[in-house]
Amino acid sequence: MKQAMGWKIGLFLMVMTGATGSHAAEINLSSATDFTRMELLLKDHDRLHSAFEMNVTLSPEAAEHMQRITHESIGxxxxxxxxxxxxxxxxxxxxxxxxxxxxxxxxIAKDLLPTLVD
Known part of the structure; x- marks a missing residue:
């Protein structure tokens, strides 16, 4: 009886994980190969943020990959x-x-910024 109940609970948890858990898609860009332009805003008196803003232009190959991944991941x-x-x-x-x-x-910027200069 205990084994049957354990099996049913395990199956229920697997089904619920599959039904409710959605894994995030991931994209890892390389500043050396995927970026053709980077502009980093380090300070803006008009904006109080705990983050730096970076404008990025991707290479044609990286842009195609980004568009495909983001299109498939809408929502x-x-x-x-x-x-x-x-x-x-x-x-x-x-x-x-x-x-x-x-x-x-x-x-993150403290560790990332040195890697952007290649």
């Missing part, structure tokens, strides 16, 4: 990493193209 979570550093996870509202802006938390 789902997407984790963006740059040079192996997790920058953010957000729900995709629309497909991204070659140009976009990303907010980099200051705590």
């Amino acid at each position: 789902q979570k997407l984790t963006l990493s740059i040079n192996g550093w997790k920058i953010s996870t957000a729900t995709v509202q629309s497909a991204l193209g070659a140009q976009f802006q990303v907010s980099i938390p200051k705590a």
Whole structure:
């Protein structure tokens, strides 16, 4: 009886995980190969943020990959990493193209920024 109950609970948990758990899509960009332009806003007196803003232009190949991944992930979570550093996870509202802006938390920027200069 205990074994049957344990099996049913295990099956229920697996079904619920599959039904409710959605894994975030991930995209890892390399500043050396995927970016053709980066502009970093380090300070803006008019804006009080705990993050740096970076405008990015992707290479044609990276832009195609980004557009495909974001288009397939609309309404789902997407984790963006740059040079192996997790920058953010957000729900995709629309497909991204070659140009976009990303907010980099200051705590991550201290480690990420040195890797951007190659």
